[in-house]
Amino acid sequence: MGPGELIAKFPSNDLRIGTQLVVYPGQTALFVKGGKIYDEFKSGTYTLTTSNIPLLNAIINLPFGGDSPFQAEVWFVNQVAILNSKWGTATPLQIEDPKYEVIVPLRSYGQYGFNVANPRVFLESLVSNMVSFDTEKIKSYFKGKVLSQLTNIVSNKLVKDNISILNINSHLQEIGDYCKERISSYFNRYGIEILAFDVISISPKENDPSFIKLKEAKDLAARLKITGKDVYQMERSFNVLDNAAQNEGGSSNLMNAGLGLGMGVNIGKQMGDITQNLNTNPVSVSPSNNPNTPPPLPGNNNIKYFVGLNGQQIGPLELESVRINIQEGKFVEDTLVWKQGMAAWDKLANLPEFKYMFSTCPPPLPNINL
Numbered sequence: 001m002g003p004g005e006l007i008a009k010f011p012s013n014d015l016r017i018g019t020q021l022v023v024y025p026g027q028t029a030l031f032v033k034g035g036k037i038y039d040e041f042k043s044g045t046y047t048l049t050t051s052n053i054p055l056l057n058a059i060i061n062l063p064f065g066g067d068s069p070f071q072a073e074v075w076f077v078n079q080v081a082i083l084n085s086k087w088g089t090a091t092p093l094q095i096e097d098p099k100y101e102v103i104v105p106l107r108s109y110g111q112y113g114f115n116v117a118n119p120r121v122f123l124e125s126l127v128s129n130m131v132s133f134d135t136e137k138i139k140s141y142f143k144g145k146v147l148s149q150l151t152n153i154v155s156n157k158l159v160k161d162n163i164s165i166l167n168i169n170s171h172l173q174e175i176g177d178y179c180k181e182r183i184s185s186y187f188n189r190y191g192i193e194i195l196a197f198d199v200i201s202i203s204p205k206e207n208d209p210s211f212i213k214l215k216e217a218k219d220l221a222a223r224l225k226i227t228g229k230d231v232y233q234m235e236r237s238f239n240v241l242d243n244a245a246q247n248e249g250g251s252s253n254l255m256n257a258g259l260g261l262g263m264g265v266n267i268g269k270q271m272g273d274i275t276q277n278l279n280t281n282p283v284s285v286s287p288s289n290n291p292n293t294p295p296p297l298p299g300n301n302n303i304k305y306f307v308g309l310n311g312q313q314i315g316p317l318e319l320e321s322v323r324i325n326i327q328e329g330k331f332v333e334d335t336l337v338w339k340q341g342m343a344a345w346d347k348l349a350n351l352p353e354f355k356y357m358f359s360t361c362p363p364p365l366p367n368i369n370l
Contacts (some may be wrong), residue, residue: 095165102212
């Protein structure tokens, strides 16, 4: 048998009683007559007699003794393990991440090992009347089946064990074993046993939009876990206010339209969370438009403040946000505040950047029904 051959037919059908049959280790010899398999020989050296080919002898009625000629096909089946059969995805597998529900295209490759476990079934179901059958035919025949099943197999494994695509490379051995288990039954129908199924890599393109979206989803989930949902929503709400305040055109249009104190309601549900925490409506008047409030102090624009109000911690807040709330009477002299660098909480009136506001700030505006 040539390299890579799994089965080969002996070139002559003319046999005689007394002929020596040599079957090498890892091989099985099958005697075929009229398209039907009769006697079978494992590895070893045999001298053909009517006694060691009893099934074949029964149909051709060989005379006892002598070197009587007879005709039969002899097929040698190679049962040695083939371990280097490569596989790879020509097109990406579309896999949905079970944790973050984002579909990501993944490319994968690896190799599998097999051998002919049942020579009779292999010859009858796959080889038929072909003169020889090699490993390349196996790869060609089963490539489509393997690849068509991979998407479902990998998806089921990720869902079953709740494995995120972001962590998939730490589970390649488990996924390979799972694939072997799922596809073995299909190969067994043809007398072939899958000995190993290795997944060398499953990976997305780093710049793929869906993979970027998946990483962002993970970052968001981690942030919510660390800070808590309520703090995260409050932080996002204050960011909305800060962005609105920095948009000079938008702020001017809102004030000119007379919306005033109603601006926060129109921003969305997140602003409702702020009003609930502050027990009042969100503010929209910029201190830069108030003649009694000086412009921001140089170098303080990046300072974040935390305020204690009604037993709750609010923040981080920008300098401008704190001044707005002082101006509207929401924060008073005794309101506790903390910023980076302070050893402990202190009253607002004791901080230089706010102290002047408690002598120049007018009383709170009355409620206005628009």
